[in-house]
Amino acid sequence: PLAFLVEHAHARNIEVHAWFNPYRAKVDSGSQAAPPHISLAYPEHAHVYGSNLWMDPGAEEVQDWVVDVIVDVADRYDIDGVHFDDYFYPYPNGDPFPDDATWAAYDGPLSKDDWRRDNVNRLVEAVAEALAQTRPDVRFGISPFGIYRPGMPEGIVGLDQYAELYSDPVHWIEQGWVDYLAPQLYWPSTQAQQAYGPLVEWWSQLTAGGQGYIFVGNYLSKVGSEPKWSVDEFVTQVELTRAQRPSGALGNIYFQIDPLMSDAYGVATTLHEQFYAAPALSPPLALAADETLDPPQLDDDGLTVALAPPQGPAALRAYVVYLEVDGAWSLDQILTPDATAIELAPGARWAVSAVDRRGVESPGVVVDR
Structure with a gap:
């Protein structure tokens, strides 16, 4: 299926970015896996958390497996990008994540929170380095949760991904490990505690120096579900994104494609007429911009x-x-x-x-x- 997708997408000047959740092994922890699934190869590092099955980010075997899978996909298929979703350590459900064994095996100077963040950071760095060696033309990006930390910017309230998901996208873009971030700004512009405008401005400042791009994630599946999710709301969100273009906010990524394919509430027609009537190029890879x-x-x-x-x-x-x-x-x-x-x-x-x-x-x- 992937080879078919790449062939037909490229014939239409559409890029294909392979999408990965690096640690979530199963959405349904009770579903069957076929060899050589990672959870069967390393059952000691597979943990049920909530309804999902998660691989332990602290296990070197897990880190190596994820990198090898991504390199294999990039090597065998003519993909244009590799994309990580927002899941790293799982969203907390009140129970501790069961990684006591790998934490004890670490026995190093970092606190447990810093150790967890370092596990994720090392994976992101390893994927970036592996792609640079094998497919330097492949764009590597990540779509983190839309709030970095509460109060950043002032007035923003919500989950602290740095402290609870052990996700540090600011570090990734500063280190040049990712070509872009696609923060999931899945709230309407009128929702003050998660206001779209201040958030897109805050994220865009991370790339103002030219070290990458921001392609904002928009929750298009919500279109028409409530008055606050009108078609006009998405027009506003694109306009707010484009206002940050000088800082490197160069586009929007819509989750998901169904409303565009069905033109739900006329959203595809409206977006096409107002923003996408002409063809456009993706920007160069950040490291190749010069x-x-x-x-x-x-x-x-x-x-x-x-x-x-x-x-x-x-x-x-x-x-x-x-x-x-x-x-x-x-x-x-x-x-x-x-x-x-x-x-x-x-x-x-x-x-x-x-x-x-x-x-x-x-x-x-x-x-x-």
């Missing part, structure tokens, strides 16, 4: 323009066609990398660029018609 790419090779016979990739080793993601309108360049269309020619209408000024797998775009080659 890289360059040679322009494509064009052969213009007056009717069609033959396309050839830039010289050099970079793998091509797309050709991009721009049209000059009133002295400004407007993105007209994005072509798949296997395109060999394009017809450009007369009486206009066009430009064609190339984009590599890292998202780095070349200068455009101008074609006057």
Whole structure:
């Protein structure tokens, strides 16, 4: 299924980011697992917590297994990204997480809370390093819970992911381990204690120095469920996100796709008309933002323009066609990398660029018609 998805998505200029919950082994702890499932390979590190089965983040065998699985997927499939959900240590249910054995085996200088955070940090770092070595064109991002800590920013109330999930996304983006964060801002803009506007501004300040991106997570499944979840609410959320563009907030990620596919309450139509009528490119990988790419090779016979990739080793993601309108360049269309020619209408000024797998775009080659 993944190979099929990648093939057909790429034919439509859609990126595929493989989504992982690194430690949650089963949603239903009573369901059967087939070998070589990690919970069968390391049953001593598999713990029922609530209704789920969780692997112990403090076990080195678990850490290594997760990294190996992700590298295997990235190696065997032409994915464009790796994405972690918000689950690290489980959301607390009042019972202690049963990791006494690995905590005792650690026997080091850190407090238990710091040790747990270090377990998660080391996994994030290990995945980042493994992808850099095997698939440096793959974007690695994480969608953490939408509140880092209560009071950050002032007036925000809610779960403390740093203290309760042992999740430290601020550290990950500061270390350059992730290309982006997608904080799950799953509250309406009118909800003062979890207000969307102040939260998106706070998260965006983390990337204001250019060390990554913010792609905000939006709870689109709620559309139409209550008056506070109107279509206009999602328009407002996109506008609030785009207001932080100078700080690196470059888009929105909608959970989930069903309302878009069904156009529930007209939300897909509205978002398309107001924000997404034109094609768009993903930004370059943060670590490649200063890289360059040679322009494509064009052969213009007056009717069609033959396309050839830039010289050099970079793998091509797309050709991009721009049209000059009133002295400004407007993105007209994005072509798949296997395109060999394009017809450009007369009486206009066009430009064609190339984009590599890292998202780095070349200068455009101008074609006057």
